[in-house]
Amino acid sequence: MTKTKTEIREAIKEILDEMIEMYDLPKTEITDELLLIETLGFSSVDIMHLLASVDMRFERHLPYDKIMLKNGEYVSDLSFGEIVDFVFDNFDFASSGPKQMS
Amino acid sequence: MNQLIISADDFGLTEGVTKGISESILKGAVTRTSAMMCTNGSVWIKKYAKDLDGKIGLHLQLTDGIPLLPPGEVSSLVDSNGNFPKKYKHLSAVNTKEVEKEWEAQVKALLDLGIKPSHIDTHHNVHRFPKVFKAYYTIAEKYNLSARALSPIMAKKFESVGLLKSNYCLEAWYGENITCTSLIDYLLKAFQSIKNNGIVELMCHPGYVDQNLELRSHYLKAREKELAIFLDPELKKLLTKHNIQLI
Numbered sequence: 001m002t003k004t005k006t007e008i009r010e011a012i013k014e015i016l017d018e019m020i021e022m023y024d025l026p027k028t029e030i031t032d033e034l035l036l037i038e039t040l041g042f043s044s045v046d047i048m049h050l051l052a053s054v055d056m057r058f059e060r061h062l063p064y065d066k067i068m069l070k071n072g073e074y075v076s077d078l079s080f081g082e083i084v085d086f087v088f089d090n091f092d093f094a095s096s097g098p099k100q101m102s
Numbered sequence: 103m104n105q106l107i108i109s110a111d112d113f114g115l116t117e118g119v120t121k122g123i124s125e126s127i128l129k130g131a132v133t134r135t136s137a138m139m140c141t142n143g144s145v146w147i148k149k150y151a152k153d154l155d156g157k158i159g160l161h162l163q164l165t166d167g168i169p170l171l172p173p174g175e176v177s178s179l180v181d182s183n184g185n186f187p188k189k190y191k192h193l194s195a196v197n198t199k200e201v202e203k204e205w206e207a208q209v210k211a212l213l214d215l216g217i218k219p220s221h222i223d224t225h226h227n228v229h230r231f232p233k234v235f236k237a238y239y240t241i242a243e244k245y246n247l248s249a250r251a252l253s254p255i256m257a258k259k260f261e262s263v264g265l266l267k268s269n270y271c272l273e274a275w276y277g278e279n280i281t282c283t284s285l286i287d288y289l290l291k292a293f294q295s296i297k298n299n300g301i302v303e304l305m306c307h308p309g310y311v312d313q314n315l316e317l318r319s320h321y322l323k324a325r326e327k328e329l330a331i332f333l334d335p336e337l338k339k340l341l342t343k344h345n346i347q348l349i
Contacts, residue, residue, distance in 0.1 A: 018232045022239075023255040024262070045253040049230040052190075056231060059194055 005088045012084055015053045032081025044074045054087060062090050104293045105349045106341070107268050107303040108332070110135040111161055111225070114143030119309030122329045124150040126308045127157055130332040131341070133348050136160055136223050139208040140167030140186065148215055159221035160212050162205050162238070164228045165190050170207040176200045190226040201237035209245060221267060223250035250303065269300030276307065278324045282337050286344060301349065308332050
């Protein structure tokens, strides 16, 4: 089922708010410009956990290596807006879950 | 001196895996393990836990097993057959309260075997999800158990309540091409990344392949490769040479 960009933004914001509260991170207004590593103190692993939660929420499997890796190395940071754009742009092309259990 | 925990997941998965883990602790470099309560493996856990006092934690499950509570009580966690999904990617909108209830039952099941868990971690590291992490943190606090942290922000959270055992968890040392040397290289990079200031945990999966394992897992021969490396006396010599102490 297709989602609007607003629905995707709200869902990711909700997950991020949950992480901020759960891990006692700095209370921050979530804007498209918010940098997850610089501002919140995330590591690349934490970003992967956020993205895994987005997959769980939407029951999709998005190709996150396309946004996390540049020239074979982890990107130095990602903004909230970049993640929203990526999920929106790839949503309809992602595989939907659950997959066949193995 | 740098300090290292080598933690074997999946105690109780099958008899071959359980026996292999026991040997890897008693005769090799593995320092602790964590037991699975949802795989019908209690007989093997009891059989091989005898000499592992204080070295057995709880490998909390939401995947690859059968919940201890009736499916109706944990409906957000099970498929139409009442089983946990096989992989973490198949988890959908889990209910945190149901996770807590199920994990309470898993703690009780291990205690009923006469084993007080030394720590907790999760099968397939499902506590990566914030909704699951909430339940994981609740269980750690309630039973005062140190918990595997998967990232610096998780580590900080556990450190604030005195439940942090290791600062950095290595999740990606596996496969059939692993060697003693690749392990040492991987460990040295990990210690460098925390500026040689803290404890590193290596997550691993040693074991013997048996028929049950062939029926339920794709990770087979590499478990025996891991076991051989942990039993190799050369590994302990290399750890000492690089100033790494097993704890």
